Amino acid sequence: MGAAYYLAGYAIDAGLKSCVLAYLENKNADVIFREKKFSESCWTHNLRSLVKLAGLQPALDAAGVRNPALEVNWTHVARWSETSRYESAAEVQARRLLDAVMDLQNGVLSWIKIHW
Amino acid sequence: MIEQIEVGSEIARRFDPFMPVKVAFWFKVVDGYDWELCIASDRIDEKNLDDGHAEVLKLIREQNTPYIDLFRIRLANSSDPLATALLKEREKYPGSRVGIRVGEGWFGDRAIEGAYIYPESIIAEKERASAH
Numbered sequence: 001m002g003a004a005y006y007l008a009g010y011a012i013d014a015g016l017k018s019c020v021l022a023y024l025e026n027k028n029a030d031v032i033f034r035e036k037k038f039s040e041s042c043w044t045h046n047l048r049s050l051v052k053l054a055g056l057q058p059a060l061d062a063a064g065v066r067n068p069a070l071e072v073n074w075t076h077v078a079r080w081s082e083t084s085r086y087e088s089a090a091e092v093q094a095r096r097l098l099d100a101v102m103d104l105q106n107g108v109l110s111w112i113k114i115h116w
Numbered sequence: 117m118i119e120q121i122e123v124g125s126e127i128a129r130r131f132d133p134f135m136p137v138k139v140a141f142w143f144k145v146v147d148g149y150d151w152e153l154c155i156a157s158d159r160i161d162e163k164n165l166d167d168g169h170a171e172v173l174k175l176i177r178e179q180n181t182p183y184i185d186l187f188r189i190r191l192a193n194s195s196d197p198l199a200t201a202l203l204k205e206r207e208k209y210p211g212s213r214v215g216i217r218v219g220e221g222w223f224g225d226r227a228i229e230g231a232y233i234y235p236e237s238i239i240a241e242k243e244r245a246s247a248h
Contacts, residue, residue: 044149046149046150047187048149048150048185048187048188049149064173064177064186065177068170068173071170071173071186072166072169072170072173074186075169075173075186075189078186078187079190081148081149083145083147092162096162096165
């Protein structure tokens with residue numbers, strides 16, 4: 001179950017990095033020149049930072065108001081970190097994260113896919 | 117950190133009628149990215165965790181502040197090892213009216229860089245203050 005938990009979180013990590021690339025392709029490439037350390041900042045597994053780097057914070061705030069179930073799912077995703085590979089996740093915790101990630105209607109991955 | 121402590125106490129106080137707060141604290145895990153607010157209650161369990169999250173997210177939104185967001189909040193049952201360990205730290209100073217800061221160390225099941233534990237009185241005192 002620990003591996004399932006760990007990999008589910010990495011799906012979100014990778015998805016958000018795709019969103020960063022989409023953000024750059026969407027007429028925002030100049031951010032690399034405006035913010036000297038932008039590229040370096042992307043070398044992270046910090047999901048909160050990746051949301052900001054992808055320019056998604058306003059969209060996430062708005063989505064949370066419109067869809068509380070999505071926002072609750074985000075709280076489960078937000079507890080993940082890459083160091084979870086060294087921890088043993090309980091089955092209930094792993095299943096809840098998988099649900100939060102993969103739920104077709106209110107899942108975090110579905111929301112992320114809209115933005116890449 | 118002062119702003120975070122202020123915001124955290126307000127959220128814990130407002131959360132208390134929903135699920136009585138046993139202990140609330142800010143903490144940062146070793147190699148973690150951010151300080152996080154943890155609210156622990158005897159009532160929180162896996163079945164009602166999402167209800168708790170929905171309530172605390174509503175309270176965060178009401179605060180409308182940059183000092184906390186969904187990435188920096190955790191709800192836990194009071195039996196959570198970190199919550200239990202930090203509650204023991206607070207119990208070393210019964211009746212303290214100020215928060216307790218602890219430095220780097222191993223607490224419960226994790227290594228932390230530090231923590232700020234709200235005093236037990238924070239909820240009752242704020243309720244009294246708002247009543248006057």
